[in-house]
Amino acid sequence: MSMNRRRFLHQTGTTTALAMVTAGLRPLAWSDLESARANAKRLQASLEKLSEFGRPSGGTFADGVSRVAYSDADLAGRQYLMGLMKVAGLAPRIDAAGNILGRREGSDASLPPIVFGSHIDSVPNGGNFDGDLGSLAAIEAIHVLQEQGLRTRHALELVVWANEEGVAYGRLLCGSRAAAGRLVEGELDESWEGVTKRDAIRKIGGAPERIEGARRGPFHGYLELHIEQGGTLAKDAVPIGIVEGIVATDRYEVVIRGVANHAGTTTMADRQDAFLAASHLAIAVNQLVRAEAGRQVGTIGRLNVTPNVPNVIPGLVRHSLELRDLSSAKIARLGEAIKTKARAIAESTRTEIEITQTSHDDSALATEAVQTAIEGATRRLQLASRRMPSAAVHDAQIMSRLGPMGMIFVPSVGGISHSPKELTSWEDCANGANVLLQSIVALDSADLG
């Protein structure tokens, strides 16, 4: 939507201020909300405290966290968060999928809520910022408004999504998918470490027997603060990233068939070496992906050689291939270019190369008006920002299917994530929390049509 369709709070300030008086809160003034700031020390303390749930025994904050969804550590962390929510004036509840929700009513009950939050489950041996920052900054935003007696027009709904990482049961974004009615057929009956997902959800207070109850009603906008998990903001010292969307991902399985043969007796000319073909293909993927401008990436991350012994020429190679970009069309085109090149490599190496697409995840574009609202918030806070894609998966991409979505990124030192070395400076954490809070304020007065 265009800027001229935005409707600011001060245009309707008079009637809203009257409503506030009746609720015993300070009269609502645009400038009060605009000047609200997160309590950086309180945010840091809560991140430090949360890191204790799932910390390696005898470790420190720097040793990271293993808080896999549905584990006892996850359960304890969730209890801690619900305690913080109560202090911030919320009455936490758990939905059928195990997501933690907390609602703060707005001044106009006819308006749909603004939803924001993140997750607190982690990968094994993960870091203290992935998900945690967005969840605790969301609580901090509510806490500040509550302390200062400020009320928004829209109700605010905080959410801590269950099992974002998908380490347990191998499927990502479980809580948000349940909220969007996008669970996979039979998913609740899947088993992990001897427990069904049904029982795991029950363990954290969910109600799998009425999982449909987790489906979300309409919302005004969805916001999520998250660490970048890449190194670009940190490298260029840009404190805030405004996410343009979560990239599309095409996944392929590549099978290369040569002839396994004796590494001594088979002359170089007679070889049909599947690994030599794979090497040529890996270099071609790299070259083709880098040949055009843009942020597209291509990765061969998993590769297995058969029979994989030093004195036998590899007869078979299987490997993954992943292509990501905001543009589904661009990665589809790249996939075709790679297949064409693979045919030439197969011919020159006398191997067979079979490239099969195994999945396509569409991109999830952030709503332009939400990006504009976040941008306004960064200007108000005098923080430099940059628009950028998210190459990592987030619950926000599921929410984008249901309504307007935006994400805020803060720098990851060295781009390291899913590691105890994951790090975002306390200053950047506070900046992110302030941008989240002020983006809520900006959205509250925006018509997202």
Added chain:
Amino acid sequence: MSMNRRRFLHQTGTTTALAMVTAGLRPLAWSDLESARANAKRLQASLEKLSEFGRPSGGTFADGVSRVAYSDADLAGRQYLMGLMKVAGLAPRIDAAGNILGRREGSDASLPPIVFGSHIDSVPNGGNFDGDLGSLAAIEAIHVLQEQGLRTRHALELVVWANEEGVAYGRLLCGSRAAAGRLVEGELDESWEGVTKRDAIRKIGGAPERIEGARRGPFHGYLELHIEQGGTLAKDAVPIGIVEGIVATDRYEVVIRGVANHAGTTTMADRQDAFLAASHLAIAVNQLVRAEAGRQVGTIGRLNVTPNVPNVIPGLVRHSLELRDLSSAKIARLGEAIKTKARAIAESTRTEIEITQTSHDDSALATEAVQTAIEGATRRLQLASRRMPSAAVHDAQIMSRLGPMGMIFVPSVGGISHSPKELTSWEDCANGANVLLQSIVALDSADLG
């Protein structure tokens, strides 16, 4: 040695013929020995029968054999062979290392024996010709001489080496190494499937407590007939290969260190992809090895990627590298060229590449005079032949440390070995047996100085 140093039997024929008469054998005539031929049908029947020991249950000859050394199938196969040896007039005995020996005295007791044979143990799911052909053709040679009442000047010593393949206990050429006093410190105490090698040797009739007794005395020459296990003879329809030597092998372990990172959030420019570096190195190895004329080969057969998941850029690759050629100097030079290229690849991919040599097996050159004797035999038999290296390992390389050595190769269809599909035509088997027999005859009259 030069041809003019060869001393032929007919030069000393008279006295030898007299000796033969006293032993009740036909008077020895050069032409009688020269016209001796293997019984092709009997050889085929014995190969077919031997294939039953270790054959998959319900299978046929085409299903190959699993006759791992020291197994019950190996034991049964050895019993069968010793039966054949008795029919051929030998009194089989088992030495301290478990090698089967059979001696046929010559006419001149002052001369050292001619030794020949091979092995009958196999890899799991192996073929019916690797080792078997050389062992049974050796028995066939003796059998023919015995049938025709022909006696050589030198004693003949047939040997069936124990555990050539080294599948059990992971060390190759066990029997021949024992015969050369080249067992590894503590080797007899090594365990495999819960049994020490000491007990395994005892199972097949050896005497590990006096393993030194397996050491061989001097011999006139060592001959081994074997399938090529490569495809060059079959491809060019050359029936006989005369081995120039068993190649030298340099083995390296390559470790490539990049940075494991998120496959979505890390831009192409920021990557330090260990597998991309490995791909460049694999192509460089192939190009450098092929850049100069010769039969040298270079192989990357084993490669492992860490963490080996589709959405993480490979942070670590470990792989093998093997270089083989008759010339140790050539593969050493190639190894240096590869290291130099690796430094450039490490720099351009921003990775670390560490190449460590883990072993050097020296080449084992066949004795020129033995090659000449084999060549003479092929001419007599009107069989085309070609001199060639052996890129596979054989007991002959151990024997070459103790005395004159030569090997005879016959074609492997498609170059396939260590597989049930291993195949040599019955005609080629018979040709090989005849060349072995006639090479024995030729050696018998040759001065190998």
